[in-house]
Structures are given as C-alpha cells and as structure tokens.
Amino acid sequence: MVAPTESDASRNPASPPPSAENVLEVRDLRTYFGLDEGTVRALDGVSFDIKRDSVLGIVGESGCGKSVLARSIMSIVQPPGYIPSGEINYTRPVNGVMQTDDLVQLDPDGEKMRSIRGGEITMVFQEPMVSFSPVYTIGNQIMEAVMLHQKVSKAEARNRTIEMLGLVGIPNPERRIDEYPFNFSGGMRQRAMIAMALSSNPKLLIADEPTTALDVTTQAQILELLLKLQEEFGMAMILITHNLGLVAQMAKEVAVMYLGKMVEQTDVGTLFSNPQHPYTQELLRSIPRLGRTKQTSRLTAIKGSVPPPYSRPSGCAFHPRCPKVISGVCEKFTPEPIQLSENQFASCLLYSDAEEHKMGETLPDTTAISSSEPEEKE
Amino acid sequence: MTITKENGVLLDIKNLKVHFPIKKGLWQGTVGHVKAVDDVSFQLVEGETLGLVGESGCGKTTLGKAVIRALKPTDGDVDYQMRDGSTLNTREAEGQQLRDLRHEMQFIFQDPFASLNPRMTVFDIVADPLRLNRLASGKALEDKVGEMLQLVSLSPSLTRRYPHAFSGGQRQRIGIARALAMDPRLVIADEPVSALDVSVQAQILNLMQDLQERLNLTFLFISHDLSVVQYISHRVAVMYVGKLVELAPTEEIFTNPKHPYTQALLEAVPVPNPAIASGATPLAGEVADPANPPAGCYFNPRCPFAQDICRVEAPPLEEVSPGHFSSCHFSKELELAGVAS
Structure with a gap:
C-alpha cells in the first residue's frame, strides 16, 4: 500500500511508473502557505498510495495538515497557499486504457482538472450547514x-x-x-x-470530517451509508478525521499525521494492536474508551500542545512532546519513513541507526524557528 | 430526598421547566412553545460529578443555564444549599441573593476561543469576577490571580499576555481559573473539552479531576461524548427532547442500561478498536422537534421496542433499582446489552 520515497526524490522518467492498482499515488507532496509570520509548511513531504477499492483513514489533530491534503488533491488550495513540489499521480481507465495524470502539473482552472474535480474525484465537506x-x-x-x-x-x-x-x-x-x-x-x-x-460515479471520494458536525446517532447512520455506498460503487475513499473510533470502524489503511508529515502508515489492525510511532502510541493512550476506563484511572495525556504551524520545532516535530525523546538526536535530525514490517512505516529516529543520523546531518532543518508559544507547566 | 445538612444534597431540582414561546405573525402572538427542558428532576450530592448527556437540541445546555440562573425557569424549583447551611430557591432569587449565588456556582464554557475577551489580558480575565464583586484589589488581587493560574498549571508570569497567545488547552485552563476565582462549590461545565484536540482533552479532564479532589468541587458535566462522561462522572443522566430518560451510577448505566435510547447512544459511539464492530443497526430517524414532539413517549418513533402504549402514554421516570431511574414503560422487561467491557 505505502511506499514513501526519499524526501528529495522527485518524479523523473527513471522512477517506476504508477501502478494500475492504485487510484492515487502521492509522492513527497509539499503545500506551503506564505504568511507574514513565516512560511507555514502545512504539508511537508507527504507520500502515500491508495488502492482502487480501499478506504484510507487520515488521522491527526487540528493543524496537522489533513484538510490541506484534501484541498491539494482537489487542486483548490487558495493563495497564499502553493505547492512547491511533489506529485499527485492519479490513474484511471480512459477508454479502456490506464492513464495517469499528475494533478500538481494540471492547470487548476483547466478543462482537464475541472472534469476530474467534482467528477472523478469528489469531496464531502465537514460542515453540512x-x-x-x-x-x-x-x-x-x-x-x-x-x-x-x-x-x-x-x-x-x-x-x-x-x-x-x-x-x-x-x-x-x-x-x-x-x-x-x-x-x-x-x-x-x-x-x-x-x-x-x-x-458522477467518482473513482475517489474524499470525506473531510464528514460527521464531526453531527450527533452520534446521526453519525452512525451516515457512516453506515458511506461504507455501503463505497462498496456498492467500488470507489476508493479517503476519510479524514480526528476521531480514532471512526478510523477503527471505517478504514482499511491508516496514515497518522503530525504537523504536515505522516508519522506512521499501516493497516488498521496493526495501528491499533501494534502502533510503533510514539505519537500514535500516546494518542491511543490518551483517548477515553467506552467500557474500559474505570473512574479511578487517569488518562495518559500527551504533554504540551500542538505548536503553532509557523514555529515548527527543529528535527522531529514531535520531540518536545515525546516521552521517548533521545536528547541530542531528535531535535537535530528529521526522521525519514522507515519500513518496520511488510505493511508498517514509521518516521521515528528510535528505529533508525546511527548511520542514518549522520546522513541526516547533511540535511539540517534550517527553516525551523524556535517556539514563540508561552511555556506550559505540566 | 430533600436538602438537609446530613445527606449532602447540594442541589435539588424539582420539576424544572424551561419553555420558550414561539412567536409568529404581525402581532407576534404566541403560537406554541419549545419545551427545551420539560419536567426534569434530579439531585446533586456535594463532591460528585453528574454527567449530563444527550444529542444537540435535547436541552442539556438550557438546563445548565437555568440552574445557574442565566435563564429564568418557566416553572419548577431549584433548591440550593448555601455555604452557611441555608437553602435558597434559585428560581426566585433576586438582587443580592443572585450575587451571593455567584460565589457558589460558576460556569465553564464550551469554546475557549469564543469565551475569552480578546482585548483583555489573562490577568484582567481572571481578575474580573474578583473586581466586580469587590473581593480583592491591589496586591491581594495579584496574588489571588497568580494563585488561580498556578492551580490550573499555568505560569503566573503569563498574566500580561492576551488570549491569542495561548493554545486551545491553555485557554480552557484560563476559563477554568476564571470560574474558580470566586471559590465556587458547584461548577457547571458545558462541553468543556469538545473543542479541544484529543491529546489536550486528556490534560483538561485530568485537571478537572485533580481540582475536584483538592477543592471538593461538585460538577455538573454537560457533554455529548459518552466516553468522556464515563471517564469523569460518578453518575450519568441522559436527556432526550427536554426530558430526563435515564439516571444511574456511571458503571450501572454503561453496563446495564434500562432505556432503549441510552442503549442506542452507547451503540452509536464508534469503538476505537477495529476488532470490535460497532452496534448492529444505527438508530433510524432523527431527534424529535421539541416544539412539536410526538405523542406518548418522545422516543417511540425511533424505538425498536415501541408498543401501542408507547404511542399514547408518556412513561414517568421511575426507580427501577436503587439509584437507577428510567422512563420507559418496559424498563423492567427489556434486556439491554450495555457496552462491551
């Protein structure tokens, strides 16, 4: 399912052609916003694949870039947002022949993109109101x-x-x-x-927090409907949500995002039974679960809060909040996705060896600004 | 059970009704009422957390507002036991009595981005209730504000900053500090964590539990999120279209619910575990219109167990086992599964 590439790899004729199995292959996608406070790197090298009939859940907290990802795929990123690099390879049969287009290269207002947007790739927004x-x-x-x-x-x-x-x-x-x-x-x-x-019988449906504004009983109805239609129509679906319960019930594959990067990608079973990235582990630990938590127990909270997007911490963006932080390493090096098993990738320095740290040294994270957030005592 | 010094009942709500008139036409004649809260009775014991759950429009926020007298109830009584042991009927409270009530009850709001004035510093936000009530000034005021911020784990050095400099979780801490500045005994928290990220939500829930222990606070915790309510509450009350449908100790209501609506709510929550499938069939239909509710039991059009009697007669809230109240004609017969633990 996932094959994250090196962050500097750009699509060239030598790179393998997109697989016909995948409706969408996103490679090292970057979406930046040029603001007065600095450049916000809303998406900072995101790569993933989605198969023709799969449901990919994208989880993350507010500000992690999950909605920007949806807008980037739909080519509706408004200025000051722009896509400096990356590929969104969209493959579908046209007159019986598989045809691939890089959505980043298409003119957002051009005829082709207009026929894809809302026709072949459609979106359900968060706010029905x-x-x-x-x-x-x-x-x-x-x-x-x-x-x-x-x-x-x-x-x-x-x-x-x-x-x-x-x-x-x-x-x-x-x-x-x-x-x-x-x-x-x-x-x-x-x-x-x-x-x-x-x-319009889409090939790919992007549902951006489709039930967040709804009540629980209504949410259950909408989810059942979405899953039923996804199967009936045989389309791929990207489900964007902050609700881990939704992901567990709906998705087949999951990508966890934190500050514009995918920190972990795996299938849904592995994510909940054997999460590897400390952020995923902490996130799963911090949610109150129905029927499990006793009154006496305390929730394990992740310390601190998501930093403002224009003051991304250096190195691994999660390191100031990470319980397994390696001091002297995590604040210096940016972790690359590491394949841990056949179907699990995590971007964490815990799983990389010293060699890779040295490789990372040649690519220091220079754009990071120190946090302007007031300190929070824990 | 009425309020006495011995049984620890802090708040006694009896047949509380809050009806909003619907006005129409040129002369704005009243054509009907939205029964936002309709004949609700329950008690709060000092030191406990009562979780109040329900879907949007069920009247849970209106109930909270009526208790704290941000709204005047249409009918019914809300008796509150003051610090000095006297009982105050808050529905009739006026003037000085209401001002005294503000030392007893405070409110924590849902949206930390909308409930703090962006033009006031954190110091002014937390000091405002103290100034208005002439409780402290000068150095004493500064000390008190510093103490409140420390209580919610914020550094007192941040008092000169404005709300925009803080994250959602920190803002909610400021909102809690403001509420606690008056040393209340009862805190009504209206969806205090629903606007926060999951990772921050846990911090605020833990903080509220710590504060309850340290200050012997009583919470009326209003939320639509059952897993949060289960975590923080001692008892849980479920509302549907302005009425209380079930009230029971937390563990009891989650493992042995007696009202079909409670069961449906429990089943509707997506379980964060792919190995456990969520409830079989989601509840059909939508929440009834409180201006025009169905006859009989309000839940009957959506209820999988509805019988003829349900369409005619509204069931009363009855005690099915000690401390467990349910308003369903078939509370005693139904075998509901609760939530898998």
Missing part, C-alpha cells in the same frame, strides 16, 4: 453538478438527482428535491452532500 448555497434548492445544486460532469439533459439530470437522493436515504426525494437547504436537518444535508458527491 455551510456547504450548500442557501439561495438555491438542493435539487438545483445537485443537478448542476450532474449536468457539468455528464452529458445529460435537464430532465435526465433531475431523474438522476431524485435517484441519488433516494439512494442516500432521503424520504420522498421527488418532493424534497425542490426544497431549500434550510428545510433539511444537519444529517439530511450531509446525505444530500453525499448524493452530490456520488452523482
């Missing part, structure tokens, strides 16, 4: 998407929209298609959002 325009009917907005990406008449588009609304479990779709977003509850709006995202 603000992702629809309040002045058009739900049907109007879904029909617009259908007619943009499929060569159908208005009447056909309307039928297709009614069909999709029924598929996502909206009762009386013939009537509700002409209602406005304010007539829909949060859960219904998220269903309509999913109907819009699936109306």
Whole structure:
C-alpha cells in the first residue's frame, strides 16, 4: 500500500511508473502557505498510495495538515497557499486504457482538472450547514453538478438527482428535491452532500470530517451509508478525521499525521494492536474508551500542545512532546519513513541507526524557528 | 430526598421547566412553545460529578443555564444549599441573593476561543469576577490571580499576555481559573473539552479531576461524548427532547442500561478498536422537534421496542433499582446489552 520515497526524490522518467492498482499515488507532496509570520509548511513531504477499492483513514489533530491534503488533491488550495513540489499521480481507465495524470502539473482552472474535480474525484465537506448555497434548492445544486460532469439533459439530470437522493436515504426525494437547504436537518444535508458527491460515479471520494458536525446517532447512520455506498460503487475513499473510533470502524489503511508529515502508515489492525510511532502510541493512550476506563484511572495525556504551524520545532516535530525523546538526536535530525514490517512505516529516529543520523546531518532543518508559544507547566 | 445538612444534597431540582414561546405573525402572538427542558428532576450530592448527556437540541445546555440562573425557569424549583447551611430557591432569587449565588456556582464554557475577551489580558480575565464583586484589589488581587493560574498549571508570569497567545488547552485552563476565582462549590461545565484536540482533552479532564479532589468541587458535566462522561462522572443522566430518560451510577448505566435510547447512544459511539464492530443497526430517524414532539413517549418513533402504549402514554421516570431511574414503560422487561467491557 505505502511506499514513501526519499524526501528529495522527485518524479523523473527513471522512477517506476504508477501502478494500475492504485487510484492515487502521492509522492513527497509539499503545500506551503506564505504568511507574514513565516512560511507555514502545512504539508511537508507527504507520500502515500491508495488502492482502487480501499478506504484510507487520515488521522491527526487540528493543524496537522489533513484538510490541506484534501484541498491539494482537489487542486483548490487558495493563495497564499502553493505547492512547491511533489506529485499527485492519479490513474484511471480512459477508454479502456490506464492513464495517469499528475494533478500538481494540471492547470487548476483547466478543462482537464475541472472534469476530474467534482467528477472523478469528489469531496464531502465537514460542515453540512455551510456547504450548500442557501439561495438555491438542493435539487438545483445537485443537478448542476450532474449536468457539468455528464452529458445529460435537464430532465435526465433531475431523474438522476431524485435517484441519488433516494439512494442516500432521503424520504420522498421527488418532493424534497425542490426544497431549500434550510428545510433539511444537519444529517439530511450531509446525505444530500453525499448524493452530490456520488452523482458522477467518482473513482475517489474524499470525506473531510464528514460527521464531526453531527450527533452520534446521526453519525452512525451516515457512516453506515458511506461504507455501503463505497462498496456498492467500488470507489476508493479517503476519510479524514480526528476521531480514532471512526478510523477503527471505517478504514482499511491508516496514515497518522503530525504537523504536515505522516508519522506512521499501516493497516488498521496493526495501528491499533501494534502502533510503533510514539505519537500514535500516546494518542491511543490518551483517548477515553467506552467500557474500559474505570473512574479511578487517569488518562495518559500527551504533554504540551500542538505548536503553532509557523514555529515548527527543529528535527522531529514531535520531540518536545515525546516521552521517548533521545536528547541530542531528535531535535537535530528529521526522521525519514522507515519500513518496520511488510505493511508498517514509521518516521521515528528510535528505529533508525546511527548511520542514518549522520546522513541526516547533511540535511539540517534550517527553516525551523524556535517556539514563540508561552511555556506550559505540566 | 430533600436538602438537609446530613445527606449532602447540594442541589435539588424539582420539576424544572424551561419553555420558550414561539412567536409568529404581525402581532407576534404566541403560537406554541419549545419545551427545551420539560419536567426534569434530579439531585446533586456535594463532591460528585453528574454527567449530563444527550444529542444537540435535547436541552442539556438550557438546563445548565437555568440552574445557574442565566435563564429564568418557566416553572419548577431549584433548591440550593448555601455555604452557611441555608437553602435558597434559585428560581426566585433576586438582587443580592443572585450575587451571593455567584460565589457558589460558576460556569465553564464550551469554546475557549469564543469565551475569552480578546482585548483583555489573562490577568484582567481572571481578575474580573474578583473586581466586580469587590473581593480583592491591589496586591491581594495579584496574588489571588497568580494563585488561580498556578492551580490550573499555568505560569503566573503569563498574566500580561492576551488570549491569542495561548493554545486551545491553555485557554480552557484560563476559563477554568476564571470560574474558580470566586471559590465556587458547584461548577457547571458545558462541553468543556469538545473543542479541544484529543491529546489536550486528556490534560483538561485530568485537571478537572485533580481540582475536584483538592477543592471538593461538585460538577455538573454537560457533554455529548459518552466516553468522556464515563471517564469523569460518578453518575450519568441522559436527556432526550427536554426530558430526563435515564439516571444511574456511571458503571450501572454503561453496563446495564434500562432505556432503549441510552442503549442506542452507547451503540452509536464508534469503538476505537477495529476488532470490535460497532452496534448492529444505527438508530433510524432523527431527534424529535421539541416544539412539536410526538405523542406518548418522545422516543417511540425511533424505538425498536415501541408498543401501542408507547404511542399514547408518556412513561414517568421511575426507580427501577436503587439509584437507577428510567422512563420507559418496559424498563423492567427489556434486556439491554450495555457496552462491551
């Protein structure tokens, strides 16, 4: 599933061609934001693959770059954001032949990218309350998407929209298609959002915190629906969330992000049974679990908090909070992904030997600024 | 059980109702009521944490606001035992009585990014309640603010900074320091950790437990997150559309729930373990509209066990076993699984 490359590897004719098995291969993707406070490296060398029918969970806390990753794939990063380097190789059959495009190289406003965005790769946003325009009917907005990406008449588009609304479990779709977003509850709006995202039969669905704004019982309904449709449509899905419970229940593969980097990538079973990166281990330890935690026990909290993005710590960005920090090493060297087993990668200096530290010495992390965050006593 | 000196009951809520009128038309006539809190009764014992859970719109925040008198209840009584042993009916409290109540009850807000004034320094934020109540000034005020910040594990050297310089977790610590500056005995915490990252959430939960131990605080902990509530609460109350549907000691409610809605809530939480599949079928339908609730038991349209009686008659909250209250016609018959431990 994952094959992280060296951070300086850029795609060249010599590198292996993208595999037909993977719908998306992201290589060393960087997305920066030029702000007055300095350059925010929201994505700092992210690599991963996703298979045609897989569900990849991307977990991380706020500010780790998970939403920027989604926006980078969709090519909707707004200035001052830009992608200085990296590849997003998107492979799909066109007229029976596998064709690969690097989405980074496509013109974001060009015809090709516009047909991919919203057509072949679609997205479900976090906030169902603000992702629809309040002045058009739900049907109007879904029909617009259908007619943009499929060569159908208005009447056909309307039928297709009614069909999709029924598929996502909206009762009386013939009537509700002409209602406005304010007539829909949060859960219904998220269903309509999913109907819009699936109306064009996408190859890849990116769900960015699809249930964070919803109640637990509604969340359970939406998740079941997403999983059912993912299987039915045979599409790949990227599920972006901060909720480890969601990942455990939904994803097949998981990538854990911290400050713009993937710190661990593995399959979901291994992540929960045998996490290797200290951040993953601490994260799993710090969540209260239903039915397990007794009143007497204390939660193991990760000390400190996520630093502001423009003052990334030097070396391994997690080292100021890490319980297994190696002093003199972790603040100097930036860890590269290390393959620990067939299906598990962790970017941690615990698993690299001294040789690699020396290699890292030639690439000192010069852009790091010392933290301006007030100290927190623990 | 009423308030006496001996039984330790700090707060006694009896048939509390908070109804909001719905006004319509040119003359703004009242056409109905949103029954945000409808006939809720429970007690809080000094030193305990009562977790109040429910989905959005169930009235849990309104209940908290009515207890602290940010809202005037429509009906019912909230009796509170003051420090001096006297009992105050907070619904009728006015003027000086309300000011006295502020020394007894304080509120911790949900969003640490919205609940701190960005133009005030941390010192002013924490000192404000002390100044307003003329409790301290000059050096004494500075000492007290420093002490409060130390209590929540923030360095007193940061008092001249503004909220924007702090992370979410640190801001929530400031919010807690502000609430505790008045030396309250009862703290109403409205979703205090839901805006925080998971790794920081654990810090704040641990801090609240430490503070409870040190200061003998009583918490009314309002949250939608069952795993957080289970971790911090001694007892848990579940609300649905303005009514209390179940109230029991924490372990009891999680292992032996008696109301189908509680069971559905427990099943809906995604388990952070891929080996355990979450609940079989998610609850169908949506939370009932509190302005126009269904007849009978409010939960009956979504309830997998609903019978004819449920569509007609609203079940009362009854004690099914000592300390365990449930409002379901079939509380005694249903065999609900609870959460796998």
